[in-house]
Amino acid sequence: MVTIRDVAKASGFSSTTVSIVLNDAPLARYIPAVTKKKIERAAERLGYRPNQFARSLRSKRSHTVGVMVFDMTDPYCTLVLRGIENSLYQASYLPILTDVHNERSRFERYLEMLLDRRIEGLVVLANWLFLDINLLGDLEKSSIPTALIGCELKGDAVSSVIVDNEIGGYLALEHLHSLGHRKIAFIRGPKTLADSSPRWRGIRNCAKKYELEIDSRLVADLPESRDPLSSFQAGQKLTDELIRHKRWFTALLAFDDMTAFGAIRALSKAGYCVPEQCSVIGFDDVAPSSLCTPPLTTIRQPMQTMGMRAVKIVLEGIKCVLEKRELTAQHGRVAPELVVRESTRSLL
Amino acid sequence: MVTIRDVAKASGFSSTTVSIVLNDAPLARYIPAVTKKKIERAAERLGYRPNQFARSLRSKRSHTVGVMVFDMTDPYCTLVLRGIENSLYQASYLPILTDVHNERSRFERYLEMLLDRRIEGLVVLANWLFLDINLLGDLEKSSIPTALIGCELKGDAVSSVIVDNEIGGYLALEHLHSLGHRKIAFIRGPKTLADSSPRWRGIRNCAKKYELEIDSRLVADLPESRDPLSSFQAGQKLTDELIRHKRWFTALLAFDDMTAFGAIRALSKAGYCVPEQCSVIGFDDVAPSSLCTPPLTTIRQPMQTMGMRAVKIVLEGIKCVLEKRELTAQHGRVAPELVVRESTRSLL
DNA sequence: TCCCGAAGTTCGATTTAAATG
DNA sequence: GCATTTAAATCGAACTTCGGG
Numbered sequence: 001m002v003t004i005r006d007v008a009k010a011s012g013f014s015s016t017t018v019s020i021v022l023n024d025a026p027l028a029r030y031i032p033a034v035t036k037k038k039i040e041r042a043a044e045r046l047g048y049r050p051n052q053f054a055r056s057l058r059s060k061r062s063h064t065v066g067v068m069v070f071d072m073t074d075p076y077c078t079l080v081l082r083g084i085e086n087s088l089y090q091a092s093y094l095p096i097l098t099d100v101h102n103e104r105s106r107f108e109r110y111l112e113m114l115l116d117r118r119i120e121g122l123v124v125l126a127n128w129l130f131l132d133i134n135l136l137g138d139l140e141k142s143s144i145p146t147a148l149i150g151c152e153l154k155g156d157a158v159s160s161v162i163v164d165n166e167i168g169g170y171l172a173l174e175h176l177h178s179l180g181h182r183k184i185a186f187i188r189g190p191k192t193l194a195d196s197s198p199r200w201r202g203i204r205n206c207a208k209k210y211e212l213e214i215d216s217r218l219v220a221d222l223p224e225s226r227d228p229l230s231s232f233q234a235g236q237k238l239t240d241e242l243i244r245h246k247r248w249f250t251a252l253l254a255f256d257d258m259t260a261f262g263a264i265r266a267l268s269k270a271g272y273c274v275p276e277q278c279s280v281i282g283f284d285d286v287a288p289s290s291l292c293t294p295p296l297t298t299i300r301q302p303m304q305t306m307g308m309r310a311v312k313i314v315l316e317g318i319k320c321v322l323e324k325r326e327l328t329a330q331h332g333r334v335a336p337e338l339v340v341r342e343s344t345r346s347l348l
Numbered sequence: 349m350v351t352i353r354d355v356a357k358a359s360g361f362s363s364t365t366v367s368i369v370l371n372d373a374p375l376a377r378y379i380p381a382v383t384k385k386k387i388e389r390a391a392e393r394l395g396y397r398p399n400q401f402a403r404s405l406r407s408k409r410s411h412t413v414g415v416m417v418f419d420m421t422d423p424y425c426t427l428v429l430r431g432i433e434n435s436l437y438q439a440s441y442l443p444i445l446t447d448v449h450n451e452r453s454r455f456e457r458y459l460e461m462l463l464d465r466r467i468e469g470l471v472v473l474a475n476w477l478f479l480d481i482n483l484l485g486d487l488e489k490s491s492i493p494t495a496l497i498g499c500e501l502k503g504d505a506v507s508s509v510i511v512d513n514e515i516g517g518y519l520a521l522e523h524l525h526s527l528g529h530r531k532i533a534f535i536r537g538p539k540t541l542a543d544s545s546p547r548w549r550g551i552r553n554c555a556k557k558y559e560l561e562i563d564s565r566l567v568a569d570l571p572e573s574r575d576p577l578s579s580f581q582a583g584q585k586l587t588d589e590l591i592r593h594k595r596w597f598t599a600l601l602a603f604d605d606m607t608a609f610g611a612i613r614a615l616s617k618a619g620y621c622v623p624e625q626c627s628v629i630g631f632d633d634v635a636p637s638s639l640c641t642p643p644l645t646t647i648r649q650p651m652q653t654m655g656m657r658a659v660k661i662v663l664e665g666i667k668c669v670l671e672k673r674e675l676t677a678q679h680g681r682v683a684p685e686l687v688v689r690e691s692t693r694s695l696l
Numbered sequence: 697t698c699c700c701g702a703a704g705t706t707c708g709a710t711t712t713a714a715a716t717g
Numbered sequence: 718g719c720a721t722t723t724a725a726a727t728c729g730a731a732c733t734t735c736g737g738g
Contacts, residue, residue, distance in 0.1 A: 003708055014723045019710060027711095030720055052464050053410075054708035057401040057728050067445070072430050075423070075635055082420050085447045089454075094461060097415070097445040099433045106437075113442060116400050232639060261639040268641045287423055288636030291580060291609040293616045351729055362702045367731055375732095378699055402729035405707050 002046045011042035018043070022050070056118070065093050065314060066114035066122040068107070072099040074228040075258075075286040076303065080125055080149060083307025091315055093120075102226040115142060120321075121314035122146040123307075145317025145327065147310035151194045156329040159313045161306045165195050168299040168336035169202025172253050172281050175297070175338055177210050180347030181251035181279060185218040185242050187235060187263065189255040192224045196255070199283070203253065217247055222255055231255070235262025243270050250278060250347060257282035257289050257298055264292075264343070275345035285339055294342035302334055309334065350394045359390035366391070370398070404466070413441050413662060414462035416455070417473040420447040422576040423606075423634040424651065425473060428497060431655025432471055439663055441468075450574040463490060468669075469662035470494040471655075493665025493675065495658035499542045504677040507661045509654050513543050516647040516684035517550025520601050520629050523645070523686055525558050528695030529599035529627060533566040533590050535583060535611065537603040540572045544603070547631070551601065566590065566597055576606060583610025591618050598626060598695060605630035605637050605646055612640075612691070623693035633687055642690035650682055657682065 007022075008015040013035065020027045021039045028036070042048075056062050067084055069077055081097075088095050096117065098110040114122065126148050148160040176184055186203065189196030207214050220238040222231055235254060239262065242249070252267075254260035260282030264274050272278050274294060282289060285300035313330050320327040355370075356363040361383065368375045369387045376384070390396075404410050415432055417425055429445075436443050444465065446458040462470065474496050495507040524532055534551065537544030555562050568586040570579055583602060587610065590597070600615075602608035608630030612622050620626050622642060630637060633648035661678050668675045 001708095004710095005708080015709080016711080016723055016725095017721090020722095023710080025710085027721095030722090032721075035721085049464055051405070051708050052466065053401050053405040054728090055710080057399070057405055057708085057730095058710050060728080062401075064444075072433065073426055073635070075426070078421055078423070078426065081445075082447065085420065085445065089446075089458075092461075094444050094446070094465065096412075096442050097429075097433065098437075098442070099430065110437075113440075116397055117442065118400065258639070261641070265641045265643075287421070288639050291606070291636050292640045293609070293613045293622075295613075349729095352731090353729080363730080364703080364732085365701060368701095371731080373731085375700090378701090380700080383700085399729050402707090403731080405709095405729080406731050408707080 001051070002048050004048070004050070006046055007039065007043045007048050010046060011039045013039060022048075060118070062118045062120055063093050064117060064119050065095050065311070066117075066119040067095045067097050067125070068110060068114075068122065069097070069099045069125045071102050071226075071228055075288060076150075076228075076284060076301075077125060078287060079303035080307040083304035083309075084123055084311050085307075086304075087308045087311035087315075091311075093315075095123075115144075119144065120318045123310045123314055124148045126150045143321075143327075145314045145321065147313045147317075147330075149306055149310050152331060159310075159317070159329040159331065161309045161313070161332040161334065163301045163306070163336050164333050165198035165336075166202035166205070168283060168301075169199040170206040171202075171336065171338045172283065172299050173203045173206040173212075174210075175340070175344065176251045176253060176279060176281060177206070177212060179251070179279065179344060182212065183215070183218070183249045183251070184212075185239075185249040185252045186214070186220070187238055187252070187254050187259050188219065188221045190222045190224040199255070215247070217245065218242065218249055222259060228258060231258040232262040232265075235259035236266045237262075239263040239266035240270070243267070243272075251344065252278060252280045254280060254282050257284045257286045257296060260296055260298070260343070261288065261292070264296075275343050279344035281344055283336075290341065297341045297344040298339050300337045300339045302337070306334055349399070350396050352396070352398070354394055355387065355391045355396050358394060359387045361387060370396075408466070410466045410468055411441055412465060412467050413443050413659070414465075414467040414470040415443045415445050415473070416458060416462075416470065417445070417447045419450050419574075419576055423636060424576075424632060424649075426635060427651035428473055428655040431652035431657075432659050433655075434652075435656045435659035435663075439659075441663075443471075463492075467492065468666045471658045471662055472496045474498045491669070491675075493662045493669065495661045495665075495678075497654055497658050500679060507658075507665070507677040507679065509658045509661070509680040509682065511649040511654070511684050512681050513546035513684075514550035514553070516631060516649075517547040518554040519550075519684065519686045520631065520647050521551045521554040521560075522558075523688070523692065524599045524601060524627060524629060525554070525560060527599070527627065527692060530560065531563070531566070531597045531599070532560075533587075533597040533600045534562070534568070535586050535600070535602050535607050536567065536569050538570045538572040547603070563595070565593065565595055570603055570607060579604060579606040580610040580613075583607035584614045585610075587611040587614035588618070591615070591620075599692065600626060600628050602628060602630050605632045605634045605644060608644055608646070608691070609636065609640070612644075623691050627692035629692055631684075637687075638689065645689045645692040646687050648685045648687045650685070654682055 004015045004018050008018045018039050021036050100107040146158045152160040152162050222234050252263050254263050260280050267278050274280050282296050282298040285298045289296040289298050309332050352363045352366050356366045366387050369384050448455040497509050500508040500510050570582050600611050602611050608628050622628050630644050630646035633646045637644040637646050657680050
């Protein structure tokens, strides 16, 4: 491996000068262009690449950000990760990816490993997380700029980026209503999930606005679970029960896309066509939604944007820390968007 | 930050002794249990965590593996990444994730960054890659154990893990044939993609075995593209053309699942039901396949296994390098598996 | 010779303080 | 005093060498 001393020797200057020149440090002002040229050419010729370990040891900087995903297999992750990666790339940071499999022990172990690597910031993709306050103890005291995607935390230690679930819920029901649906079934999220209640609130607001009555016999709740696939299965099972109760509905509003896929499966098995006999709307707009037939009408979370936003917050946090300014958490809330495809149909 | 010297001071021993004890180095044999206890307790009490930069600088090891994905948005990545992550976790390695967006410049920049970080190994997820030999120049000379997932490379510089496409193609056609299908349409992969030709070879072998005639007017080719979504669109378009040519078929064998989704969309738009009027089989078994209705019959690539396998190879390579043994590439080929779901139906 | 522990060197780059003409 | 350059200290851990009992 070629070191700075090799470059020094080859160029005939000291390693100090080489360092100053190659880093374009303040003192480089005083160094004549000829010297710079010589040094740069020597470095080039030898193929010199500074040792990042040495550099980091000295500067205490890693140019690395930790990314912690709660369950990688959730299709929700894909685009968020793309957003994170892209923003990091532009800032010349590299991400260390960890997947905690929704396991507490894994979370703790990974967090220690990341802290040991002196990550400068942390992005946590808390999709499908049943959050436990303890998990954050380590985080808060670490004083590493952190952004949580998908759930919000009280206090100003940890930033967050979430979708506006209330607006999303409102948009979903408004769409069904505008299509003429009045008998609507609902599959709500698990009570322990933070998204569930605001989404439902939005739905109720919309119902009130349009004087739509919600039949409580057409409302089902997803059970708590830490497996993203389970919401597909639960969606199927609950829809099946709804159908068997013979209380018919012309549309179904699902908690998320996975649930909607399960609902469509159940409807289809029972001999009902979507959207001819029953409209279905989801939430998230994960990749499969546009691929399925019929493609799913849904409320899109701007996932890539959310990833980018989280990185932006973390990067600003890092700058704060470097300049020893006070660091306060930011809480971003992005607007969801109705995506009309073909799983919903007008009754009018 | 508490350093080894702080621990030395607090325990009353020298930093040498502390280092030996905490790392359980060979010399630790000679150190009495009392001393060890004292040192360990001091370290514990102070919350000492060794500085990885210093450690890496000295040992020249990073305990980091680079992971390079060609297009993160491809659903094919998800499970492979899970496999990679899991194996790395068990070996206490951490992955740096990079997504090259199928762009040459990004590949090169990321490769340099990873090399600068002194990654000990590299896993490349070359899904949907139109490989260019030049890209590998840097790789070969870097002498970093590397495993390519999804495509194979001549020579013994770079290891690889691929699915046995020929068997997969065979299985797919055999399944359709066993269901009684004789008029079968095919959408082949792009000619520039390495997977395409062996997959087609398997199909032809199977056709010969069962004396099935392949009607060349029912064979279409996916165009070259570097966007995974494009195979959905192309699948839809090609199927549409196939339908319009009025040369009917009872089953369609698609190059991959994305293509199959496109085909199903086209059939549905043209008023044909899957599988009642036309069976469709895919290849890969990406996540959406089991979520769609009807769920897709397909040839599964054991993606998680492939990720694990690649990491295993890389880890062995790292051990090789450490022990200065000769490093030779391994070329793994894993068996695909027929997954029968509901997009195919028996004619018998 | 065996056991225990410490002093000092090394890894490679950055930075401070200081020395030249 | 100024422009130009550099010796030496530093970051934190790990390893080599050595000395005392």
